[in-house]
Amino acid sequence: MLWDYIIVGGGLSGSVVSNRLLQQDSSLKILLIEAGPNANDQNLWPNATNTMGGTYDWDLTSIPQVHVDNRPITLAQGKALGGGTLINMGLWTRGDRSEYDIWGETVGDKRWSYDGLLPYMKKTESYWNQSINAQQHGYEGKVHLQTPTSTNRTYPLRQKVLESWEQIGVSALPSLDANAGDITGVAEFSECRDKGRRQTASAVYSLDGITVLTNTIVAKVLITGPEGSPSASGIQLDNGTSTLGKEVILATGAVHTPQLLMLSGIGPEAELSKHSIPVKKDLADVGKNYADHILSPSAWKVKNPDQGWALGSSNPVFKSAANALGSPSDFVVTTSIKGEGLAKAIEADEGKAPSPDHPLLRNGAFFEHIMLYTGSTNGSRVSFSGISLSPTSRGSITLASANIHDSPVIDPKYLATAVDRYVYREGMRQEVAIAGGADTVLGREILDGEAQPQGVSEPYTTESTDEYIDSRVRASARSVHHPMGTAAMGKVVDTNLRVKGVCGLRVVDASVLPVVIPAHLMVAVYAMAEQAAEIILQDQKQCTKCIPAPGKGKNGTAIAK
Numbered sequence: 001m002l003w004d005y006i007i008v009g010g011g012l013s014g015s016v017v018s019n020r021l022l023q024q025d026s027s028l029k030i031l032l033i034e035a036g037p038n039a040n041d042q043n044l045w046p047n048a049t050n051t052m053g054g055t056y057d058w059d060l061t062s063i064p065q066v067h068v069d070n071r072p073i074t075l076a077q078g079k080a081l082g083g084g085t086l087i088n089m090g091l092w093t094r095g096d097r098s099e100y101d102i103w104g105e106t107v108g109d110k111r112w113s114y115d116g117l118l119p120y121m122k123k124t125e126s127y128w129n130q131s132i133n134a135q136q137h138g139y140e141g142k143v144h145l146q147t148p149t150s151t152n153r154t155y156p157l158r159q160k161v162l163e164s165w166e167q168i169g170v171s172a173l174p175s176l177d178a179n180a181g182d183i184t185g186v187a188e189f190s191e192c193r194d195k196g197r198r199q200t201a202s203a204v205y206s207l208d209g210i211t212v213l214t215n216t217i218v219a220k221v222l223i224t225g226p227e228g229s230p231s232a233s234g235i236q237l238d239n240g241t242s243t244l245g246k247e248v249i250l251a252t253g254a255v256h257t258p259q260l261l262m263l264s265g266i267g268p269e270a271e272l273s274k275h276s277i278p279v280k281k282d283l284a285d286v287g288k289n290y291a292d293h294i295l296s297p298s299a300w301k302v303k304n305p306d307q308g309w310a311l312g313s314s315n316p317v318f319k320s321a322a323n324a325l326g327s328p329s330d331f332v333v334t335t336s337i338k339g340e341g342l343a344k345a346i347e348a349d350e351g352k353a354p355s356p357d358h359p360l361l362r363n364g365a366f367f368e369h370i371m372l373y374t375g376s377t378n379g380s381r382v383s384f385s386g387i388s389l390s391p392t393s394r395g396s397i398t399l400a401s402a403n404i405h406d407s408p409v410i411d412p413k414y415l416a417t418a419v420d421r422y423v424y425r426e427g428m429r430q431e432v433a434i435a436g437g438a439d440t441v442l443g444r445e446i447l448d449g450e451a452q453p454q455g456v457s458e459p460y461t462t463e464s465t466d467e468y469i470d471s472r473v474r475a476s477a478r479s480v481h482h483p484m485g486t487a488a489m490g491k492v493v494d495t496n497l498r499v500k501g502v503c504g505l506r507v508v509d510a511s512v513l514p515v516v517i518p519a520h521l522m523v524a525v526y527a528m529a530e531q532a533a534e535i536i537l538q539d540q541k542q543c544t545k546c547i548p549a550p551g552k553g554k555n556g557t558a559i560a561k
């Protein structure tokens, strides 16, 4: 059997691409191979996190990270049909228009700008309210969205939290909607759930009609073709079985895709030689440009728990059926950190003073705050998560060995830049200002200072020094599980997602993001995969599965240098 498409990885991107290719052309023979099981039928709600670290998680760990007290950091990655969408938190954030536009500019192709991706963002979603930013939303997509308002969840501190942000200069976004291109401000907590139920990609993008192999690990892409003209002819499983296809699409995520490319002989020559892997295509940027978001948590004491402000109290709101439909939070708040301190940090990293049109100065570094009504069993605490959305640190994926069963070496280089450390410091100051400062109703009337973690002698206060905040962030930072960028568009793949210099091979997953999207990644990856499916079909019609070499035209056989 010669498959039209072999898609490796049945996670978010693999599910979207399989579904859309077959929907557009029902004659296609598509094979989808997934390392984990099919768990589509499992009702994994209400505890969204209960599958992290469990059967459906690759349960990866980074190497010790110098700038976070030399700690190795846990990295969850979905291992089942649906991939990350089976174990993730379901938070639905689009990110800011500005960073998508930088993506489009970086690769010189407007299809990857905000306006270029907007039709696909709309195509993905079934938004919950047709009167909010109608130009920006879709209503017939496969992924259903909900908010506290749409599910009748009114938490007790909603108005006070809104007022408190306003008191420190952070205003509500129009219609409390951060999924319309502008993220700076207060927005409703938006989740991809259908009345509480998880929207696993492989369940909502039906795989009917696709041949699906689960619990099956692909060990490498088979690369044939004469010297200098490598071409993907199929894949080999870890048990040695080979399967042939006209085109192979890697959708194994930003950790495993660079690993698979390298095990197939596509990657930096020196790295391949270290593991005695014959070089099929020397591509220096495979595994480089690794980026991830990190989170630093804090817990805050409630002055009068009896008043029922938090989860665990006797407040009936938290015991209602509606409460179980979503995460106990009202808002996602994004601030944009700018100014002289940021300019100095950029100068420290880049060795020269940045010009005023430096993208980071122009748009600011985005920082996200989420207050959850969690933290104790008796309603005596609420918690905050501070997430840096625009990190400039870049790490790498390299090989531990030439064996697919050995996890690759993950080195995210968290907080390696002066910019990242500065932005975190300022972000945490905002958190202390809203939760523990005298300027807000929350700080004055509801909360009673930080409940610092065990072993930490002093709490965060508005007087905390830079050194103290840095030490707390170093000790607490953890991954938000958003690896991206390790087979970056423009460097490893072209703007049609074709691996440069290798015929018949594409990457469609979070690896291709060339810039850091300031958001939880699903929206960006769904939109990218939706557009990818259309591009793949167009290329099929035009016989351009290879990148035409300069002067050779679209003949389907020429290879780019």
Ligand SMILES: Cc1cc2nc3c(=O)[nH]c(=O)nc-3n(C[C@H](O)[C@H](O)[C@H](O)COP(=O)(O)OP(=O)(O)OC[C@H]3O[C@@H](n4cnc5c(N)ncnc54)[C@H](O)[C@@H]3O)c2cc1C
Residues within 6 Å of the ligand: 008, 009, 010, 011, 012, 013, 014, 033, 034, 035, 036, 052, 076, 077, 078, 079, 080, 081, 082, 083, 084, 085, 087, 088, 089, 090, 091, 092, 093, 216, 217, 218, 219, 251, 252, 253, 254, 256, 260, 404, 480, 481, 482, 483, 508, 509, 510, 511, 519, 520, 521, 522, 523, 525
């Ligand atoms: C714990 C967690 C929480 C998250 N929370 C959020 C959130 O709240 N909001 C949000 O927007 N995003 C969130 N994300 C991120 C989001 O889920 C991912 O960005 C997204 O799933 C990436 O899609 P992908 O297609 O690149 O990879 P994945 O969805 O990870 O799919 C890759 C698939 O490839 C398979 N695979 C890997 N190697 C092989 C192999 N050799 N052979 C066969 N199959 C293989 C994997 O098993 C997996 O199923 C979270 C992720 C995690 C892990």
